[in-house]
Amino acid sequence: MKEKEASCIDPNLVASSLGHYQQNKLFQFLSSQLGEDEATKLMMKYKVGSAKHWDGATVFWQMDVAGRVRTGKVMLYDSETGKRVKYPYNHITWVHSLLKQENFNLKQCFFGEHLLASQSNMPVAIVESEKTALISSFYMPQFQWIAAGGKHGCFNDENLQILKGRKIILFPDLGAWEDWQVKANKMKSLNIEVEIFDFLEKRATPEQRKEGYDIADFLLEAKQPTAILQDMIKRNPALKILMEEFSLMLENSSKNRVNPRKKTGFRL
Known part of the structure; x- marks a missing residue:
């Protein structure tokens, strides 16, 4: 029996969520850190929109390599801290649930997966969260950053x-290294060339562990991606070979950073 194909979201809905940046809380945070122009470029590149389910909410569209929109994850962030709003409840839901589509066959894909279709010569960096992929992409464009959507997301054989x-x-969050080592071993069994870095585990302070840092938190705090990358190479020389193979420069991509401007956002 043929397996049922994944259901998809109307691309017109995706398009309607892009380009109106007055209210989006995540966009406001990214603008304060990276500048409004750069934040806009990242949101458009990764197909990040706004949802009115909660005031200022963000929708992370999951678009596969064929350009099909599998679903969208709706989340709410604090515009000052960039952290997810979890109180008085965890603000997270799904577009396909909100649309109440009958017989919707959900098959998630990596966030940012659509970018792999046109960037076949770049090494791929996988992180847990969508926000981390956005920020890391700004600071370290030597990699194509995608997100698994969580510690256990998108690591089945099909994905x-x-x-x-x-x-x-692989760039696991603090505390997730052992789990992602298991995932790395699985990927190797599928003949996928993969490296896993314990950079955060080696360098994190007790306070950073308590806060649950990921690579984006380090980049925002240090603002020295070159130093971080060089430290990673020192710990794993294979990365240098990988970088040289694609003639990728070890330079601070933030040299063209713009100063933060007036915050804006967008709505669906």
């Missing part, structure tokens, strides 16, 4: 097929 033939680097 991993798109990574074959690519150079993959």
